[in-house]
Amino acid sequence: MLDSRPPSTVLNYYNAYYCPVCRHGEISALPLMEAFSCNFCSHIFTANLDKQAITIVDSQLPLTWSWTGKRWQNIRSVQRFQWGYRLLALGFVVLPTLVVAAGAYLFPVLPDSPLAWFSWFWVGLTFLSHLVCLLWLILEYYQFPLSLYFEALRDNLLSRLSSLN
Known part of the structure; x- marks a missing residue:
C-alpha cells in the first residue's frame, strides 16, 4: 500500500x-x-x-x-456513554455533600459552642473524600501509573538541579 x-x-x-x-x-x-x-x-x-x-x-x-x-x-470509541458517566460522577461528589450541607444548615449548632465550626468542616470533608474516591476510580480504571509518573518527575527535577550546579 x-x-x-x-x-x-x-x-x-x-x-x-x-x-x-x-x-x-x-x-x-x-x-x-x-x-x-x-x-x-x-x-x-x-x-x-x-x-x-x-x-x-x-x-x-x-x-x-x-x-x-x-x-x-x-x-472516542464509547462516546454515547460519556455524558452518563459524567453525570454519575458529578452526582457521586455533589449529592452527599448537599445532604450533609442541608443537615448543617437546617440543624445549626449554637454559635457560641466550642465545636460550631465542625459541621461545615464535615461538609468540606465529605466533598473532598468523595472527590478523592472519584479520582482514585478514574486512575484505576484507566490504569495510569501515578507512582511511576511522580518518580519520573522527581528524576527530571533532580537532573535539572544537577545540571545547574
Whole structure:
C-alpha cells in the first residue's frame, strides 16, 4: 500500500513513539509480535497500520489513539456513554455533600459552642473524600501509573538541579 505521507510520519513497527497513556515512556514493537509496548508504564497496544491507530489491550476499556504524524489523537470509541458517566460522577461528589450541607444548615449548632465550626468542616470533608474516591476510580480504571509518573518527575527535577550546579 502506498501512502502519500513521508515515511517519518507513518506509524510502523520500526520506529519508537511516545506513549499516549503515560506521555513519558516510548512505545516500540514487541519482538515477534504485531504489538507495541511502553518501556515506562508497560501497557501493551495493538496496531492497525491501515488506519494509523493503536488500541490499548491490557485495559477494560479499549482506548484507541490515531497517529497524526507528530502526536497521538484520542478516538472516542464509547462516546454515547460519556455524558452518563459524567453525570454519575458529578452526582457521586455533589449529592452527599448537599445532604450533609442541608443537615448543617437546617440543624445549626449554637454559635457560641466550642465545636460550631465542625459541621461545615464535615461538609468540606465529605466533598473532598468523595472527590478523592472519584479520582482514585478514574486512575484505576484507566490504569495510569501515578507512582511511576511522580518518580519520573522527581528524576527530571533532580537532573535539572544537577545540571545547574
